[in-house]
Amino acid sequence: MLDHEKVLKTATKIRLEDIEAKRVLSYKYKPNLRYAWDNGVALGRYLTELKNGRIIGKRCNSCKRVLVPPRLFCELCWRPTDEWEYVKDTGTILTFVVSHVNWDASRVKPGQRYHTPAVIELDGAGKDQGILHLIDEIEPYDIKIGMRVQAVWRPPEERIGAITDIKYFRVIGG
Amino acid sequence: MALVERLQETTQVGYWCGEIPLEYIYTYGRAGEAFYRTLIEKEKILGAYCPQCDAVFVPASIFCERCFERIEGNYRELDPVGTVETFTVLYKNLDGTLKERPEVIAMVRIKGAVGGLLHYLREVDPKDVNIGMEVKAVFKPKDQREGGLKDISHFKPL
Numbered sequence: 001m002l003d004h005e006k007v008l009k010t011a012t013k014i015r016l017e018d019i020e021a022k023r024v025l026s027y028k029y030k031p032n033l034r035y036a037w038d039n040g041v042a043l044g045r046y047l048t049e050l051k052n053g054r055i056i057g058k059r060c061n062s063c064k065r066v067l068v069p070p071r072l073f074c075e076l077c078w079r080p081t082d083e084w085e086y087v088k089d090t091g092t093i094l095t096f097v098v099s100h101v102n103w104d105a106s107r108v109k110p111g112q113r114y115h116t117p118a119v120i121e122l123d124g125a126g127k128d129q130g131i132l133h134l135i136d137e138i139e140p141y142d143i144k145i146g147m148r149v150q151a152v153w154r155p156p157e158e159r160i161g162a163i164t165d166i167k168y169f170r171v172i173g174g
Numbered sequence: 175m176a177l178v179e180r181l182q183e184t185t186q187v188g189y190w191c192g193e194i195p196l197e198y199i200y201t202y203g204r205a206g207e208a209f210y211r212t213l214i215e216k217e218k219i220l221g222a223y224c225p226q227c228d229a230v231f232v233p234a235s236i237f238c239e240r241c242f243e244r245i246e247g248n249y250r251e252l253d254p255v256g257t258v259e260t261f262t263v264l265y266k267n268l269d270g271t272l273k274e275r276p277e278v279i280a281m282v283r284i285k286g287a288v289g290g291l292l293h294y295l296r297e298v299d300p301k302d303v304n305i306g307m308e309v310k311a312v313f314k315p316k317d318q319r320e321g322g323l324k325d326i327s328h329f330k331p332l
Binding site for chain 2: 014019022024025026027028029030031033034035036037038039041044047048072080161162
């Protein structure tokens with residue numbers, strides 16, 4: 001087993017202040033990692049429909065699933081998918097997490113709400129087909145698997161054709 | 175079986191733009207620190223001498239790359255001169271656009287050492303560069319040196 005004390009002894013004790021004060025020389029680099037990603041046919045339509053306030057999927061007539069987000073190809077049946085089909089903006093929480101950590105790996109500050117991303121099975125989509133989104137308007141630790149949720153949309157003029165056109169999902173009764 | 179649905183109009187083409195935020199700070203380590211301090215203060219190239227292999231390695235390291243002997247501290251300050259081991263002529267920038275004028279990058283073997291430095295070769299016509307050519311480093315003014323290989327502005331023919 002690794003002896004923590006021994007490991008510490010071999011580690012160089014450089015702090016960020018040492019680097020910033022140039023007591024330790026360093027090289028700072030920020031690669032240019034901008035990208036443009038082609039939406040393609042299926043996701044292109046999905047995003048366009050989100051701008052219209054609707055969620056669209058694509059049915060596979062072989063396995064009878066509605067794929068959400070839509071794909072042109074069914075990964076289970078190994079064949080092209082068939083009809084376009086709108087699904088509801090209500091659904092069920094399949095799984096979720098309460099994150100105390102922000103996107104940049106910093107801790108959630110006191111008073112700030114914990115992040116609660118969840119996998120949501122939309123009504124009309126095939127079983128266990130989930131989309132990843134955020135849950136809000138509920139205490140993070142009150143969320144339960146199986147809860148019914150509904151999308152809270154941005155106003156039409158604020159929508160840009162992105163998954164963030166849905167602000168979050170809120171828990172509904174029943 | 176072919177996919178039957180295709181985009182028919184170029185106006186239907188959608189794309190998503192993003193950026194992966196990533197940056198890092200690299201510290202040079204113990205030998206690297208000594209190497210760049212020497213570069214800044216003395217305009218010398220620091221190598222490390224291995225008595226077993228009887229060779230000076232540039233840039234300085236704390237272990238011999240051949241026999242793994244610990245050689246930290248056996249440093250040798252070498253003059254910033256050397257010979258062109260190999261070189262290439264660049265016509266394009268990293269983003270693929272054409273350079274205004276071609277740029278020469280050379281692997282410079284430091285005199286008296288094994289290994290060398292990869293750097294720009296300037297003040298010479300690319301056509302006149304040849305392997306074995308003797309070159310020397312041109313340093314930036316001392317107040318502009320900040321601990322990096324670019325503290326050497328470029329190499330030029332002796």
